[in-house]
Amino acid sequence: MSFYQLGEKTLKVSMQLFALNRKNLLQKLRNQPDLPKSSIVLLEGGKSTTRYCSDHEDVFRQESYFHWCFGVTEPDFYGAIEVDTGNSILFAPLLPAEYAIWMGKIQPASYFKQKYEVDQVFFTNQISKILKQKNPSFLLTLYGLNTDSGNYSKEAHFEGIENFKINNKILHPNITECRVYKTDLELEVLRYTNKISSEAHKEVMKNIKPGLYEFQMESIFQDYCYRFGGMRHMSYTCICATGNNGSVLHYGHAGAPNDKRLNENDLCLFDMGGEYYCYASDITCTFPSNGKFSPRQKIIYEATLRANRAVLNAVKPGVTWYDMHLLADRVILEDLKAAGLLVGEVNEMLEHRISALFFPHGLGHMLGIDTHDVGGYPDNTQRPKPSGLKSLRTTRKLEKGMVLTIEPGVYFIDYLLDEAFKDPVKSKFLVKEEIEKYRGIGGVRIEDNIFITENGAELMTDVPRTVEEIEDYMQKNNIFLKQ
Numbered sequence: 143m144s145f146y147q148l149g150e151k152t153l154k155v156s157m158q159l160f161a162l163n164r165k166n167l168l169q170k171l172r173n174q175p176d177l178p179k180s181s182i183v184l185l186e187g188g189k190s191t192t193r194y195c196s197d198h199e200d201v202f203r204q205e206s207y208f209h210w211c212f213g214v215t216e217p218d219f220y221g222a223i224e225v226d227t228g229n230s231i232l233f234a235p236l237l238p239a240e241y242a243i244w245m246g247k248i249q250p251a252s253y254f255k256q257k258y259e260v261d262q263v264f265f266t267n268q269i270s271k272i273l274k275q276k277n278p279s280f281l282l283t284l285y286g287l288n289t290d291s292g293n294y295s296k297e298a299h300f301e302g303i304e305n306f307k308i309n310n311k312i313l314h315p316n317i318t319e320c321r322v323y324k325t326d327l328e329l330e331v332l333r334y335t336n337k338i339s340s341e342a343h344k345e346v347m348k349n350i351k352p353g354l355y356e357f358q359m360e361s362i363f364q365d366y367c368y369r370f371g372g373m374r375h376m377s378y379t380c381i382c383a384t385g386n387n388g389s390v391l392h393y394g395h396a397g398a399p400n401d402k403r404l405n406e407n408d409l410c411l412f413d414m415g416g417e418y419y420c421y422a423s424d425i426t427c428t429f430p431s432n433g434k435f436s437p438r439q440k441i442i443y444e445a446t447l448r449a450n451r452a453v454l455n456a457v458k459p460g461v462t463w464y465d466m467h468l469l470a471d472r473v474i475l476e477d478l479k480a481a482g483l484l485v486g487e488v489n490e491m492l493e494h495r496i497s498a499l500f501f502p503h504g505l506g507h508m509l510g511i512d513t514h515d516v517g518g519y520p521d522n523t524q525r526p527k528p529s530g531l532k533s534l535r536t537t538r539k540l541e542k543g544m545v546l547t548i549e550p551g552v553y554f555i556d557y558l559l560d561e562a563f564k565d566p567v568k569s570k571f572l573v574k575e576e577i578e579k580y581r582g583i584g585g586v587r588i589e590d591n592i593f594i595t596e597n598g599a600e601l602m603t604d605v606p607r608t609v610e611e612i613e614d615y616m617q618k619n620n621i622f623l624k625q
Contacts (some may be wrong), residue, residue: 286314388584
């Protein structure tokens with residue numbers, strides 16, 4: 143049996159994971175009444191690219207749909223699956239002899255057949271010939287909208303494809319829906335990514351102190367994930383936001399590259415997740431740089447945690463993600479009102495979307511091979527329009543097998559607050575003199591990864607969460623606080 147493993151202490155991932163994914167896809171396709179007989183699924187893998195006009199090759203990461211079907215780590219492959227028989231085929235790139243000088247041994251087709259446990263392997267210069275011999279009624283190619291990015295998947299193309307009949311309508315909605323429900327083998331990988339990333343977050347908590355820089359916290363996280371978890375890739379750009387930077391939802395980008403120096407008692411919002419064999423994790427921890435919450439930090443942290451745990455306790459098959467977001471909204475509003483930042487009836491606040499002033503993003507998202515995994519909005523599903531709710535990455539009814547993030551937050555974002563204070567309807571709920579005391583505090587986000595079970599959810603993330611747990615963990619484990 144073949145498997146993927148990066149280092150003897152990292153997780154072994156069997157190629158049976160991808161064989162099962164292909165089996166599930168074929169079962170779903172065969173149930174489609176409009177599926178032509180003798181069809182062949184054709185996918186094009188990711189391409190090796192260089193940086194702009196230079197010859198610098200970035201570290202390759204496989205295209206997600208292709209990975210889900212085949213688990214291939216190398217670039218420039220094609221893959222095919224005969225729907226009627228289940229026969230799986232890979233087409234490896236035909237490399238020039240000089241490749242061996244610079245990149246290493248050129249492997250024969252038999253190597254890839256054994257490595258990926260597929261039925262047949264040919265080279266890419268044979269695609270047209272081999273597919274013609276199989277005489278498919280249609281090639282089923284991948285073309286459809288990613289509802290998170292707004293981009294369309296890249297449809298397979300090769301020289302001679304014009305000689306085949308193409309159907310690019312059937313595959314995308316069916317393979318996307320397959321990816322929504324994780325198999326036991328996929329769950330094993332996602333639990334592993336959570337385990338390593340949780341430990342990496344704790345490693346940051348052990349080594350943080352005022353005076354260091356945000357990017358140094360990022361480097362500690364990345365080092366742990368790679369050194370101990372075999373994670374060459376991060377799931378996304380690390381967000382290491384301290385102080386007021388925590389109010390920037392996607393801080394850490396090229397214009398704000400985790401470059402601030404940590405101050406005493408800064409609230410640190412660290413949203414980071416490692417990726418193993420293309421499977422993601424997405425975890426956010428928020429804690430004070432010196433290990434001790436101030437009274438105001440504690441108020442907004444506990445409001446966020448209570449929202450997180452309310453959702454965690456309520457999720458189960460049959461509830462909608464839309465309703466879970468509203469539950470988080472309600473809890474946050476209740477706690478901010480109790481703390482004196484808001485006045486009025488909570489139901490009225492919900493009606494006027496006051497919660498979106500402090501919690502402007504969606505509650506969470508699907509998680510899998512992509513951080514914002516596919517399937518959030520199946521075809522013909524309408525997105526909600528109200529503030530905050532319009533940012534939801536899914537509104538689906540939850541079902542067993544789904545993996546999602548729960549990530550409520552409370553932020554003090556100058557732009558949103560300034561606009562709200564000028565609004566005669568919204569401003570009547572806001573206690574300006576109290577809210578002003580929280581300006582500059584940044585924000586809190588608490589993000590966990592969950593798997594929907596038969597009657598609830600499995601929490602895969604394992605980090606200190608309560609105020610008491612965080613303060614106790616840092617006091618006992620932070621190398622500077624112990625001195």
